[in-house]
Every structure is written in structure tokens, then in C-alpha cells.
Amino acid sequence: MKQKIVIKLQMMDLKTRSKAMKIAVGLPGVESAATEGEDKDQIxxxxxxxxxxxxxxxxxxxxxxxxxxxxxxxxxxxxxKDKDKEKDPKPEPLPCVYYVNEQGYYQEPNCIIM
Structure with a gap:
């Protein structure tokens, strides 16, 4: 089960912020880590x-x-996304219609130019 963990830290500069991010990402199971807050003091x-x-x-x-x-x-x-797909299914394509020559032999066209 995914979970969202918010931790408040005292990060004064970019060096401490990157150090905290490296520690957070180093744990097994972590998918993403980001800084947030008014002064970027939360991970x-x-x-x-x-x-x-x-x-x-x-x-x-x-x-x-x-x-x-x-x-x-x-x-x-x-x-x-799966729920959205179930709600709005794609319309089924129309069937194709093929015409078959019922006589069974090749007919020459009515107009021959040569």
C-alpha cells in the first residue's frame, strides 16, 4: 500500500536540503521525494x-x-484510470461490407479503349 509521509526538517541551505533528500531516497521502497512548505522545510x-x-x-x-x-x-x-475507462468505453467500429460477384467468372468492362 502506497503511503505519503510528510517530515518537517530544519534546512537552511541547498547543501542540507540535498543531504536530506539523499537520505530519504536511500531507504528501500521509496518511489519519490520532494521538498515543500513555505520555506521548503518539509520533505x-x-x-x-x-x-x-x-x-x-x-x-x-x-x-x-x-x-x-x-x-x-x-x-x-x-x-x-481503469475506472475512467469503464465509464467511457470506446465505440465499436462499424462492420465492413464486401461485395462478391455472384456469377463466379470475370466480366470484362463494357468500355474498352485500344
């Missing part, structure tokens, strides 16, 4: 089976301060 981690407590412990050890703000479940977009 949002999205992944499947990510241990939020282990992530916060690693960030506290490396960065000093880390606060776990929220952990929430995220629905897959693939399921939403």
Missing part, C-alpha cells in the same frame, strides 16, 4: 512499504531535528 516521501520511524531516525541522526508531521495512504492512479 514529502511517497513509497510502498516505507518505514516512517526508521526514516525519521536517520534524518535526526544526520540533520539534528526531524518531526514526523503526517502519514497518509495514497490511492494508485492506475486504479482511477
Amino acid at each position: 514529502i516521501v511517497i513509497g510502498d512499504g516505507v518505514d516512517s520511524v526508521a526514516l525519521v531516525k536517520r534524518l535526526r541522526k544526520a540533520m539534528g531535528m526531524a518531526i514526523l508531521v503526517s502519514v497518509a495512504a495514497v490511492e494508485d492512479e492506475d486504479k482511477d
